Amino acid sequence: MGTSTMxxxxxxxxxxxxxxxxxxxxxxxxxxxxxxxxLYKLCVQEVQLTGVMPP
Structure with a gap:
């Protein structure tokens, strides 16, 4: 009985x-x-600032 409880x-x-x-x-x-x-938003900002897509 104790086994089923355990x-x-x-x-x-x-x-x-x-x-x-x-x-x-x-x-x-x-x-x-x-x-x-x-991260995606930061990459978009980087493209807008530099005109270069980050790798």
């Missing part, structure tokens, strides 16, 4: 960790998207 606790812990990791992944992906957008 097994469900392990499953619950793994599920909690998975949910936390998925949330962290989503957060990091949003940050990356924001930084990519910022």
């Amino acid at each position: 097994g469900s606790d392990l499953h619950s812990d793994k599920q909690d960790k998975l949910l936390k990791l998925q949330a962290r992944k989503k957060e990091l992906e949003q940050m990356l998207s924001s930084k990519n957008e910022e």
Whole structure:
């Protein structure tokens, strides 16, 4: 009887960790998207200032 409780606790812990990791992944992906957008805007400004597209 104790084994099934322990097994469900392990499953619950793994599920909690998975949910936390998925949330962290989503957060990091949003940050990356924001930084990519910022970089794009900077590249556009550089082209406007210099007339040369950055590599």
